Amino acid sequence: MSSLKAHYQVHWLTGQFCESGSESMYRRSIASRVRFESCLYLTVAALIFGMFAISDYYLLGINREFYLLLAMRTGVVGLCLFLAFVIGRWGGYSSKVWLHALPLWLLATGIILIVPLRPESLPTQVTAVVVATMAFYLLIPNLLTVATLASLYLNIGFLAFAGLFAEIGPLAMLRIALLLIMANVVGFCALLRLESLQRKQFALLHEERDQNQQLHEEIAHRKSLETQLRVVAERDALTGLNNRGHFMKLAEKLLQHSQREKVPFGFFMIDVDHFKAINDTWGHRRGDWVLTKIAEVCAECLRPTDVIGRFGGEEFVVALPNISPEDAQMVAERLKQQVADLPLQKEMETLCPSVTIGIAIAHTEDIDLETLISRADQMLYSGKRKGRNRVVMYVKEEEEG
Numbered sequence: 001m002s003s004l005k006a007h008y009q010v011h012w013l014t015g016q017f018c019e020s021g022s023e024s025m026y027r028r029s030i031a032s033r034v035r036f037e038s039c040l041y042l043t044v045a046a047l048i049f050g051m052f053a054i055s056d057y058y059l060l061g062i063n064r065e066f067y068l069l070l071a072m073r074t075g076v077v078g079l080c081l082f083l084a085f086v087i088g089r090w091g092g093y094s095s096k097v098w099l100h101a102l103p104l105w106l107l108a109t110g111i112i113l114i115v116p117l118r119p120e121s122l123p124t125q126v127t128a129v130v131v132a133t134m135a136f137y138l139l140i141p142n143l144l145t146v147a148t149l150a151s152l153y154l155n156i157g158f159l160a161f162a163g164l165f166a167e168i169g170p171l172a173m174l175r176i177a178l179l180l181i182m183a184n185v186v187g188f189c190a191l192l193r194l195e196s197l198q199r200k201q202f203a204l205l206h207e208e209r210d211q212n213q214q215l216h217e218e219i220a221h222r223k224s225l226e227t228q229l230r231v232v233a234e235r236d237a238l239t240g241l242n243n244r245g246h247f248m249k250l251a252e253k254l255l256q257h258s259q260r261e262k263v264p265f266g267f268f269m270i271d272v273d274h275f276k277a278i279n280d281t282w283g284h285r286r287g288d289w290v291l292t293k294i295a296e297v298c299a300e301c302l303r304p305t306d307v308i309g310r311f312g313g314e315e316f317v318v319a320l321p322n323i324s325p326e327d328a329q330m331v332a333e334r335l336k337q338q339v340a341d342l343p344l345q346k347e348m349e350t351l352c353p354s355v356t357i358g359i360a361i362a363h364t365e366d367i368d369l370e371t372l373i374s375r376a377d378q379m380l381y382s383g384k385r386k387g388r389n390r391v392v393m394y395v396k397e398e399e400e401g
């Protein structure tokens with residue numbers, strides 16, 4: 001936060017950002033507006049300056065001074081209009097500050113040059129210089145240094161020419177100087193205040209935007225942490241299947257839903273045969289690999305609505321909502337076959353993986369998940385006893401027998 005503040009610190013005298021990066025960013029953000037405003041004000045100022053030719057005519061009549069003034073005014077107006085056009089087209093405020101300064105110096109020169117040609121109308125010219133000074137400060141936006149230098153040039157030049165050509169006494173000179181100093185101080189302070197206020201507003205907006213950005217990043221980070229935590233809490237680290245706890249939650253919901261809808265619900269208990277021998281022969285690392293592959297093919301065999309999980313060790317469980325006993329038998333047989341066809345690593349070519357699957361079906365009766373699991377488990381062990389690599393389904397008679 002404090003580094004942000006330092007980043008957007010405004011200089012007390014120039015009204016600009018102390019850091020050049022921030023200043024360039026600010027200038028870029030207002031470049032097109034400044035270009036338009038400079039172009040507009042410059043055109044208006046040039047036209048007003050030109051229109052004073054009418055008063056020259058009434059004051060001087062047609063004589064050499066009038067023609068000189070007219071030539072000077074025409075030159076200044078023409079150049080100013082040309083520069084206004086150039087600024088409007090290409091006047092990048094951040095890189096071509098001189099282009100914005102040039103017309104001010106031109107206008108100032110024009111105003112100064114009137115003094116020797118019309119020395120008798122000095123009071124009018126003093127008013128014009130005061131107005132021009134204020135206009136430099138207030139109408140040339142965001143260029144405090146440029147406006148200050150141009151105003152100082154105008155004021156000092158005017159005073160010098162007034163002293164040289166207008167034959168005024170020291171007291172009148174002092175009065176004019178004080179008036180011009182006042183105009184400069186007022187103009188400078190007003191523009192300084194405006195510039196720093198605009199930059200402070202810009203800084204506030206950016207700080208807010210940066211904070212929003214940070215907040216968004218924080219939210220995204222938290223969301224990703226949440227997802228990671230959920231994965232850790234719900235997934236089995238080795239196979240990526242649902243872990244036992246999460247599987248039980250999902251299976252419970254599916255069973256309840258099936259009972260509400262009055263549709264059958266199937267449950268598989270799958271156990272890898274002779275898995276200890278696999279571990280003993282090829283080591284635990286390859287044993288892990290076999291478990292992962294079996295988990296993969298099992299998951300691929302199922303419908304999107306079925307839910308599979310690792311129950312523990314080399315045991316997997318599957319919940320199959322809305323499935324008939326015949327379909328359940330078919331799915332289990334397909335699953336057993338997929339495991340038998342498992343593509344194996346070269347070193348494990350002699351391995352013939354197989355699984356025994358116990359199935360229990362909840363028809364429409366009110367039965368809980370624990371009972372279903374225990375029935376499927378009984379069938380699993382019955383299959384193991386009968387020689388493994390088989391599918392055994394729970395049927396009522398068997399329970400009674």
Ligand SMILES: Nc1nc2c(ncn2[C@@H]2O[C@H](COP(=O)(O)OP(=O)(O)OP(=O)(O)O)[C@@H](O)[C@H]2O)c(=O)[nH]1
Pocket residue numbers: 238271272273274275276277279283284285286287288291312313314384388
């Ligand atoms: N590599 C590996 N082995 C595991 C993992 N979890 C359990 N096991 C092993 O799986 C083996 C299971 O052995 P048993 O319960 O005797 O069953 P089995 O050898 O598959 O024999 P049957 O189930 O009767 O066909 C044990 O040796 C466990 O150490 C595991 O995550 N990775």
